[in-house]
Amino acid sequence: MTVHPTTSPFLAELFGLEGKVAVVTGAGSGIGHGIARFFAEAGASVAIADRNPSAAERVADELNAHADRATWIETDVSAEPDVTRMLRHTLERFGRVDILVNDAGIFPAKLIAHMSLADWERVQDVNLRGAFLCLREAALQMRGQGTGGRIINISSVDSLHPSMPGLAHYDASKGGMNMLTRSAALEFGPDKITVNAVLPGLIATEGVAAMNRGAGPPPTEEFNKRIVLGRIGTPEDIAACVLYLASNAANWVTGQTFVVDGGYLIG
Numbered sequence: 203m204t205v206h207p208t209t210s211p212f213l214a215e216l217f218g219l220e221g222k223v224a225v226v227t228g229a230g231s232g233i234g235h236g237i238a239r240f241f242a243e244a245g246a247s248v249a250i251a252d253r254n255p256s257a258a259e260r261v262a263d264e265l266n267a268h269a270d271r272a273t274w275i276e277t278d279v280s281a282e283p284d285v286t287r288m289l290r291h292t293l294e295r296f297g298r299v300d301i302l303v304n305d306a307g308i309f310p311a312k313l314i315a316h317m318s319l320a321d322w323e324r325v326q327d328v329n330l331r332g333a334f335l336c337l338r339e340a341a342l343q344m345r346g347q348g349t350g351g352r353i354i355n356i357s358s359v360d361s362l363h364p365s366m367p368g369l370a371h372y373d374a375s376k377g378g379m380n381m382l383t384r385s386a387a388l389e390f391g392p393d394k395i396t397v398n399a400v401l402p403g404l405i406a407t408e409g410v411a412a413m414n415r416g417a418g419p420p421p422t423e424e425f426n427k428r429i430v431l432g433r434i435g436t437p438e439d440i441a442a443c444v445l446y447l448a449s450n451a452a453n454w455v456t457g458q459t460f461v462v463d464g465g466y467l468i469g
C-alpha cells in the first residue's frame with residue numbers, strides 16, 4: 203500500500219479521516235482488508251480485529267510499513283469478553299474510537315434439509331450477535347466521547363434476495379443486520395452516531411474462494427451473467443462506499459442500506 207495524501211483541502215475535509223480511529227472486524231482478509239487499507243490511506247488509525255491472529259498481524263504490518271497507524275487484536279466477535287478486549291485494546295493504543303465497521307462474517311453453504319441447529323446458531327452468532335456486541339460496545343464508547351461516530355455494517359444483497367440455495371441461515375442473519383442497522387440508527391442518532399449498512403454483491407475474496415472449494419454449490423455462470431456491469435466485484439468496490447459513509451461527506455446519512463453489486467439485483 204502506498205499512502206497518497208490528497209493535495210486538495212476540500213477533498214481532504216470531505217473524504218479524509220485524518221485523526222480518526224477506526225475498528226474493522228474481519229479485517230484480516232477480503233473485504234475487511236480492503237476497508238482497512240482505504241481507511242489508512244485516508245489518514246485514520248486502524249485496529250484490525252480478526253479471529254485469525256496471523257492474518258490480522260499481516261494486515262497491520264502491511265499498513266504500518268507506510269505509516270504507524272495500525273494495531274491488531276485477536277477477536278472472536280461472537281464472544282462478549284473478546285469484544286470488550288477489542289475495544290479496550292483500541293483505546294489503550296489510540297485513545298478513542300470514531301468508526302466501527304462490522305465486517306466479520308461467515309457463509310458456510312448448507313441446505314436447510316441438512317442444517318443442524320448448531321450450523322444455524324454459529325452463523326447467527328458470528329454475523330448477527332457479533333455485530334450487535336461490537337455495535338453496542340462501540341456506540342456506548344462514542345456516546346461517552348460526545349463527538350459522534352460512524353458505524354457501518356457489512357450486510358449482503360442476500361438480505362434482500364436469496365442468491366442461491368444453501369444460505370438460509372446466512373440470508374436470515376443479514377436480514378437481521380439490516381434491521382439492527384435501522385434500529386440502532388434511531389437510538390444513537392441523538393448522539394450524532396450514524397449507522398448504515400453496505401450490501402455487497404459477489405466479491406472476489408478468500409472467503410468466497412474457500413466456499414467454492416467446499417461442499418456448497420459454487421456461483422454458477424448463470425449467476426455471474428446477472429451482474430450487469432459484467433464483472434465480479436473487488437474489496438475496493440465495497441471499501442469506496444464504506445469510506446464515503448465513514449467520511450464527512452455522509453454527515454446527514456443514517457439508517458440506510460446501500461447496495462453495491464454491479465447491478466446484480468436488477469439483472
Ligand SMILES: NC(=O)c1ccc[n+]([C@@H]2O[C@H](COP(=O)([O-])OP(=O)(O)OC[C@H]3O[C@@H](n4cnc5c(N)ncnc54)[C@H](O)[C@@H]3O)[C@@H](O)[C@H]2O)c1
Nearest residue numbers: 228230231232233253278279306307358404405407408409
Ligand atoms: N465476498 C462476498 O461476495 C460477500 C458478499 C456479500 C457480503 N459479504 C460479507 O462481507 C464480509 C466479509 O466477507 P469476505 O468475503 O471478505 O470474507 P473472508 O472470509 O475473506 O474474510 C472474513 C474475515 O472475517 C474473519 N472472521 C470470521 N469469523 C470471525 C469471528 N467470529 N470473529 C472475528 N473475525 C472473524 C475471518 O478470519 C476473515 O479474516 C462478511 O460479513 C460477508 O458476509 C461478502
